[in-house]
Amino acid sequence: MADRLVRRANPRFSFFADAEVTLGDGTSVRAQLAELSSRGCYIDTLEPIPTRTKLRLRICDGMNTCELEGKVLYLHSGGGFGIFGMGVLFEEMGADQHSSIDGWLRKLARHQGKNSGRTSSSESEAKSHLLK
Numbered sequence: 001m002a003d004r005l006v007r008r009a010n011p012r013f014s015f016f017a018d019a020e021v022t023l024g025d026g027t028s029v030r031a032q033l034a035e036l037s038s039r040g041c042y043i044d045t046l047e048p049i050p051t052r053t054k055l056r057l058r059i060c061d062g063m064n065t066c067e068l069e070g071k072v073l074y075l076h077s078g079g080g081f082g083i084f085g086m087g088v089l090f091e092e093m094g095a096d097q098h099s100s101i102d103g104w105l106r107k108l109a110r111h112q113g114k115n116s117g118r119t120s121s122s123e124s125e126a127k128s129h130l131l132k
Contacts, residue, residue, distance in 0.1 A: 010037040010039045012042075013035065013112065015034070015061075016034065017032075017061040019043055019058060019059045020057075021045065021055050022058070023049070024053075029045050029046075031043040032044045034085070037105075038101060038105060039090055040073070041057075041088050041090075042085060042086070043085070044078075048077075049084075050072065051072050053071065053072045054091075055069070055071070055088070056069055059100075064100060064103070065100075066101060068090055069091040070088040071088065071089050071091060072086050072088055073086075074086065
């Protein structure tokens with residue numbers, strides 16, 4: 001099978017941050033961000049959130065926090081580990097939200113090449129943090 005190169009209009013970056021998802025009924029779900037782009041993110045949770053679900057997402061990287069509206073585009077099962085991954089599309093964002101996301105993305109873009117070739121345990125640490 002031939003490999004396909006997928007070119008994205010909005011580059012994604014690995015980005016590990018704590019997140020809290022609030023659903024329309026007020027239910028709060030703990031999450032972990034794994035990827036970030038200017039249009040959305042990929043989150044891991046212990047509870048599946050159905051596709052097309054609108055939500056409020058609060059992202060905190062330890063220094064900065066951003067709250068924004070989003071919608072689940074797709075859901076991946078965790079392969080038996082009890083973790084569910086979801087692609088979230090950001091809905092309308094205000095100037096403060098754009099500023100926060102753009103700031104994180106600028107920082108990630110600057111550091112993108114610095115860690116190439118190195119193995120990092122950040123992703124596994126982030127997922128184990130979610131399970132605590």
